[in-house]
Amino acid sequence: MTNLEKYNQAFVEALEITEDQLPGLEYQAIEQWDSVGHMGLVATLEDAFDIMMDTDDIIDFSSYEKGKEILAKNYQIEF
Amino acid sequence: MLLEGKTAVITGCSRGIGKAVLNRMTAQGASAFALVRREDAAFTEHCAALSEKYGVDVRMVYADFENENAVTAAAREILKTKERIDILVNNIGVAFPQRMLAMTPMEAVKRSFQINVFSGMLFTQLISKSMMRGRRGSIVFLSSSAAFDGGANIEYSAGKAAVLGEVRRLAVELGGFGIRVNAIAPGLTDTDMGGITSEEVKAAAMSRNIMKRMGEPEEIADAAVFLASDLSRFMTGQTLRVDGGLL
Ligand SMILES: NC(=O)c1ccc[n+]([C@@H]2O[C@H](COP(=O)([O-])OP(=O)(O)OC[C@H]3O[C@@H](n4cnc5c(N)ncnc54)[C@H](OP(=O)(O)O)[C@@H]3O)[C@@H](O)[C@H]2O)c1
Numbered sequence: 001m002t003n004l005e006k007y008n009q010a011f012v013e014a015l016e017i018t019e020d021q022l023p024g025l026e027y028q029a030i031e032q033w034d035s036v037g038h039m040g041l042v043a044t045l046e047d048a049f050d051i052m053m054d055t056d057d058i059i060d061f062s063s064y065e066k067g068k069e070i071l072a073k074n075y076q077i078e079f
Numbered sequence: 080m081l082l083e084g085k086t087a088v089i090t091g092c093s094r095g096i097g098k099a100v101l102n103r104m105t106a107q108g109a110s111a112f113a114l115v116r117r118e119d120a121a122f123t124e125h126c127a128a129l130s131e132k133y134g135v136d137v138r139m140v141y142a143d144f145e146n147e148n149a150v151t152a153a154a155r156e157i158l159k160t161k162e163r164i165d166i167l168v169n170n171i172g173v174a175f176p177q178r179m180l181a182m183t184p185m186e187a188v189k190r191s192f193q194i195n196v197f198s199g200m201l202f203t204q205l206i207s208k209s210m211m212r213g214r215r216g217s218i219v220f221l222s223s224s225a226a227f228d229g230g231a232n233i234e235y236s237a238g239k240a241a242v243l244g245e246v247r248r249l250a251v252e253l254g255g256f257g258i259r260v261n262a263i264a265p266g267l268t269d270t271d272m273g274g275i276t277s278e279e280v281k282a283a284a285m286s287r288n289i290m291k292r293m294g295e296p297e298e299i300a301d302a303a304v305f306l307a308s309d310l311s312r313f314m315t316g317q318t319l320r321v322d323g324g325l326l
Binding site for chain 2: 039042
């Protein structure tokens with residue numbers, strides 16, 4: 001599985017959404033991506049990529065695209 | 080056993096109430112990450128003895144809670160094990176001799192808050208991530224009767240009251256994850272901290288105490304076991320006053 005597939009799957013699993021909803025998706029734009037959903041998403045991503053995200057990154061993670069940027073920049077995950 | 084198969088993270092285990100919590104929780108079948116400020120041969124032996132006696136894992140983690148980087152590093156060390164944390168006891172606390180606000184430098188207030196409030200909050204922010212994953216857990220904070228009656232110095236009383244606000248808010252935030260958050264407010268307890276209390280303050284506390292004695296650390300630890308266990312499964316956001324009946 002590629003890193004992008006893992007990343008997408010984490011969203012699909014944690015937020016119970018479909019892949020076509022991902023592009024442009026923003027935090028709190030849908031009911032499932034509230035703060036509880038956010039922490040579930042973070043846990044799923046941490047497990048999927050075997051990382052521990054910093055609190056600042058968890059706070060900055062404001063959209064599907066921004067999350068990718070954070071993982072690439074701060075956790076050396078290539079997409 | 081009340082805590083069989085559970086894993087607890089307990090801060091301030093070197094002595095006093097924290098050590099009693101460690102003893103009581105391992106006796107009830109919990110494995111533990113025991114946080115202490117620094118390595119100490121006698122404490123290491125004590126942990127090995129608990130491990131052997133109760134057939135549980137007791138691992139020491141070192142951190143000075145005056146230093147936020149050390150707090151973060153300790154939490155990361157625990158999280159790295161990927162062990163599911165069921166219980167967190169935020170027990171570390173410091174008290175200073177009684178004095179008026181007028182005679183208290185703000186630096187002392189900030190230092191007290193760093194140890195008694197901020198570091199515990201930071202540690203909880205990090206450790207609760209493991210509990211959120213497991214969608215279960217119990218967090219216990221050590222507040223104090225001073226939060227209610229101002230029976231200790233200003234920075235301590237204010238910090239312990241802040242902990243109660245934190246407990247109520249965290250209970251709301253973490254309830255959705257199946258995590259309960261409660262506090263214990265001990266009255267004067269027979270530990271080193273209890274020992275620094277002046278005779279005058281002690282006498283005043285005893286005169287308002289129905290049982291007319293100090294608490295034993297084990298009596299506070301038993302309340303922590305109760306709050307950590309399923310016996311208290313319908314309790315969250317509460318403060319258990321274990322103080323011999325302060326009037
Ligand atoms: N005893 C009482 O009368 C009483 C009453 C109400 C509430 N409480 C609360 O109950 C809790 C436990 O109190 P206690 O009576 O057991 O106190 P204690 O006997 O003085 O023990 C305090 C514990 O906290 C640790 N600690 C203090 N500052 C630390 C730091 N900067 N970094 C790491 N560890 C640190 C100590 O470690 P070291 O050994 O390394 O110093 C020790 O393990 C505290 O939160 C206290 O406020 C106590």
